[in-house]
Amino acid sequence: MRFSSLLVHHPGAVDPVTGALSAPIYQASTFQQDDLENPPRFDYARSGNPTRQALEDTIAVLEGGCRGFAFSSGMAAISSVLAIFSAGDHLIVCEDSYGGTYRATSTIFPRFGFDVTYVDTTDLDAVRRAVRPTTKAIYFETPSNPLLKVTDIHGIVAIAHEHGAVAILDDTFLSPYLVRPLGMGVDIVVHSATKFIAGHTDVVAGLACVADEGLADRVYAIQNGFGAVLGPHDAWLVLRGLKTLKVRLDYQQRNATALARWLEARPEVRAVYYPGLATHVGHDLHASQSDGPGAVLSFRVTDGIAARAFLARLKMANVAVSLGGVETIVSYPVTMSHAAMPEPERARRGITDDLLRVSVGNEDLDDLEEDFAQALVASSTCPC
Numbered sequence: 001m002r003f004s005s006l007l008v009h010h011p012g013a014v015d016p017v018t019g020a021l022s023a024p025i026y027q028a029s030t031f032q033q034d035d036l037e038n039p040p041r042f043d044y045a046r047s048g049n050p051t052r053q054a055l056e057d058t059i060a061v062l063e064g065g066c067r068g069f070a071f072s073s074g075m076a077a078i079s080s081v082l083a084i085f086s087a088g089d090h091l092i093v094c095e096d097s098y099g100g101t102y103r104a105t106s107t108i109f110p111r112f113g114f115d116v117t118y119v120d121t122t123d124l125d126a127v128r129r130a131v132r133p134t135t136k137a138i139y140f141e142t143p144s145n146p147l148l149k150v151t152d153i154h155g156i157v158a159i160a161h162e163h164g165a166v167a168i169l170d171d172t173f174l175s176p177y178l179v180r181p182l183g184m185g186v187d188i189v190v191h192s193a194t195k196f197i198a199g200h201t202d203v204v205a206g207l208a209c210v211a212d213e214g215l216a217d218r219v220y221a222i223q224n225g226f227g228a229v230l231g232p233h234d235a236w237l238v239l240r241g242l243k244t245l246k247v248r249l250d251y252q253q254r255n256a257t258a259l260a261r262w263l264e265a266r267p268e269v270r271a272v273y274y275p276g277l278a279t280h281v282g283h284d285l286h287a288s289q290s291d292g293p294g295a296v297l298s299f300r301v302t303d304g305i306a307a308r309a310f311l312a313r314l315k316m317a318n319v320a321v322s323l324g325g326v327e328t329i330v331s332y333p334v335t336m337s338h339a340a341m342p343e344p345e346r347a348r349r350g351i352t353d354d355l356l357r358v359s360v361g362n363e364d365l366d367d368l369e370e371d372f373a374q375a376l377v378a379s380s381t382c383p384c
């Protein structure tokens with residue numbers, strides 16, 4: 001089956017007991033053991049639950065991986081994957097990483113003896129220079145948040161493997177529909193399934209998928225040992241959302257591409273960052289390693305006053321953190337995703353108060369353009 005068919009006819013999509021065309025929600029913590037010599041497939045729901053298993057088998061099939069794992073959040077997936085490493089191990093982490101990943105790798109993991117170096121992974125020479133004999137992993141995202149900078153996936157994989165390290169990619173922004181990193185040599189892919197994978201702004205969940213059995217055993221030991229597992233009802237919500245991943249993203253990408261071009265032509269907009277624009281620095285590299293530009297873009301208005309006025313004037317698009325849902329969400333990196341970053345560091349990275357990030361949803365494009373137009377027009381005349 002091809003990708004869109006797999007989304008619908010995923011592992012566990014038909015209940016083997018009743019034939020129901022929806023994976024049953026096994027709301028159970030433990031399972032009857034009739035034969036002590038032959039323990040059942042499921043014995044205790046932290047170790048395994050059939051609904052979670054259906055989701056874990058599904059992400060493994062979609063990613064072309066060896067085994068999938070479902071966690072209670074994207075951060076639980078990321079932290080559990082990083083917990084396969086040990087004190088004294090060195091990790092290279094992209095400097096544009098998700099704020100929660102930055103927090104975990106800068107304040108929590110160092111207390112357990114991890115060495116972490118932040119590197120601009122769009123610069124492969126900088127990555128090479130950061131490698132040490134103790135380097136065990138290169139962890140990165142592409143495109144990055146919020147400036148959509150593009151990292152060369154094959155390049156990172158080559159550096160990691162040359163030094164016996166694993167390449168770990170947070171693929172939340174693209175989902176397995178637009179890129180399948182394991183096929184490019186990445187060893188572990190992680191997702192905040194809260195975003196595009198579940199897609200309806202109604203569940204917090206995380207997924208990981210690994211390339212080989214050795215890594216599967218190491219990640220399973222942490223999943224079962226730390227226990228940050230996804231509950232059966234939330235696993236079902238993710239499976240339900242996944243069925244429409246392709247149709248949602250196809251439509252959102254069309255909206256995002258049109259909106260990015262529309263924004264580029266507006267006099268109130270100083271810059272637009274979107275991998276789908278030919279003017280974007282990473283456009284060609286992104287096109288060579290993915291099947292689409294995704295549905296997240298960012299843009300700059302004249303200044304912080306205009307940006308805040310834009311947010312206040314929006315009538316239909318929501319102002320919030322998060323992304324990847326059916327509704328268009330505009331976020332303000334300086335007070336939201338990057339609030340914890342010191343101001344000089346933000347300025348160095350171009351994350352300034354004139355910058356807005358948009359996750360483009362499934363609304364009618366005309367409504368979106370009308371909403372953005374009235375918000376932009378108002379902001380240039382009314383410093384509210």
Ligand SMILES: *Cc1c(COP(=O)(O)O)cnc(C)c1O
Pocket residue numbers: 073074075076098100141145170172173191192193194195204205206
């Ligand atoms: C949201 C997000 C996360 C964290 O996921 P949660 O489900 O909120 O824990 C990690 N990485 C990226 C890129 C994200 O956007």
